[in-house]
Amino acid sequence: MSALSQEALRRGWCPSTLKPMETGDGWLVRLHPPGATLTPVQLQRIAALAAEHGNGLIEISARANLQIRGVTAESHPKLVERLLTEQLVDEHEGDGPQRVTLVSPLAGRDPTGLIDAAALVALIEPRARTVDGLPAKLGIVVDDGGAQALDGFSGDIRLVGMDARSAVLCLADRLWLGPIPVTEAAPTVAAILRDFAALRAAAPDQIRRLRDLSSEALASLSTLPEAAAPAPRMPPRRAGLFALENDRFATLVGLPFGRCDAETLDRLGAALAKADIRLSPWRGLAFRDLDRTGAEALLRLAGDLGLITQDDDPRLSVQACAGSPSCSRAEAPTMTDAAALAAAAASLLVQGVTLHVSGCVKACAHPTAADLTLVGRDGNYDIVPGGTTRDKPLATLDLSALLTRLQPGQDIHARLVKAGRSMGSQG
Numbered sequence: 001m002s003a004l005s006q007e008a009l010r011r012g013w014c015p016s017t018l019k020p021m022e023t024g025d026g027w028l029v030r031l032h033p034p035g036a037t038l039t040p041v042q043l044q045r046i047a048a049l050a051a052e053h054g055n056g057l058i059e060i061s062a063r064a065n066l067q068i069r070g071v072t073a074e075s076h077p078k079l080v081e082r083l084l085t086e087q088l089v090d091e092h093e094g095d096g097p098q099r100v101t102l103v104s105p106l107a108g109r110d111p112t113g114l115i116d117a118a119a120l121v122a123l124i125e126p127r128a129r130t131v132d133g134l135p136a137k138l139g140i141v142v143d144d145g146g147a148q149a150l151d152g153f154s155g156d157i158r159l160v161g162m163d164a165r166s167a168v169l170c171l172a173d174r175l176w177l178g179p180i181p182v183t184e185a186a187p188t189v190a191a192i193l194r195d196f197a198a199l200r201a202a203a204p205d206q207i208r209r210l211r212d213l214s215s216e217a218l219a220s221l222s223t224l225p226e227a228a229a230p231a232p233r234m235p236p237r238r239a240g241l242f243a244l245e246n247d248r249f250a251t252l253v254g255l256p257f258g259r260c261d262a263e264t265l266d267r268l269g270a271a272l273a274k275a276d277i278r279l280s281p282w283r284g285l286a287f288r289d290l291d292r293t294g295a296e297a298l299l300r301l302a303g304d305l306g307l308i309t310q311d312d313d314p315r316l317s318v319q320a321c322a323g324s325p326s327c328s329r330a331e332a333p334t335m336t337d338a339a340a341l342a343a344a345a346a347s348l349l350v351q352g353v354t355l356h357v358s359g360c361v362k363a364c365a366h367p368t369a370a371d372l373t374l375v376g377r378d379g380n381y382d383i384v385p386g387g388t389t390r391d392k393p394l395a396t397l398d399l400s401a402l403l404t405r406l407q408p409g410q411d412i413h414a415r416l417v418k419a420g421r422s423m424g425s426q427g
Ligand code: SF4
Pocket: 321, 322, 323, 324, 327, 328, 329, 330, 331, 358, 359, 360, 361, 362, 363, 364, 365
């Protein structure tokens, strides 16, 4: 492992284009397209570069980051050179976050949105980059208050549109403040970031994120009054056809477990002459600004390519890390097993039961609890119902025994039915 990668792992930096992270199948290179948008030709170029300089596997993370896998020490400089020359990356110096905001892939064009979250993101990102001392993993969720609710994503700061002119703000997902005029949102967020960076500078090892602050310190970041949390909304639709403003459409597709090969990406790009492509935090791509016929044709093509095109696809309820052979720490082939598990538990997953398949305890794909967490151990899985990878397992099973016990009438199935019911009663 290179000295740079060792340092990156030690400090928990997000891997980025210039600082790749070493994994079992080589270096993982993260790239942020300029302005967070791609054309079909650019998508094809990224696919071609992933095949040429990596192992041809491409991922979209749950923070909507694009990642090229299987890059080597020899191929990395050439890949970076191509990405920079072809203006496919938006890279900046320093150890701070590359991009801080998380937004709906339909933002700015979604007729259900109460505010223009894309415009807000364009104001927040450059301001955040001027603040020194922010942690690399800091996240700001900008939710337009419409149908594509982002409640499922954690954030150090969250903005939620309340009406066309105002938004509420939440710190560390626990302190709601506001409302504030949308025009003041970006400077308000920048001021909070500056004050947070100052608090962090005094104790960088103890304060990594806003959630590490005491209630008093968190409250000291803003003079805004406390506010009620917005009313809960229906869960968002994570895949399918969407009507946009001005009689245009978007096709939102998911990559199974956040991953696809270069050829698949190339085929999607080649199918379109023109589109505004955004990365989706539901681990996929939104192809925006299409006419209805084009959007429907693309959805059919994506389905034929094995991608997720419907919101009730059970694979959307499964989080799986790269696993073996991609990751050197993995003790199980999570990706292939996740496909078998998603098929076996489909009826539970479409009801919202969550499954996390992790190659080891590190939990890269999903650090929090799931209704069923599986942790790779010597080719088998530790079974943790309703917990995280670090909780005590109920048993250790091989895949075939696990698939059997997920069938109706078996104990793990019964536990998950119960988890699904309790979710239903909460909703
Ligand atoms: S959870 Fe473990 S096995 Fe999976 S990608 Fe992370 S380090 Fe690798």
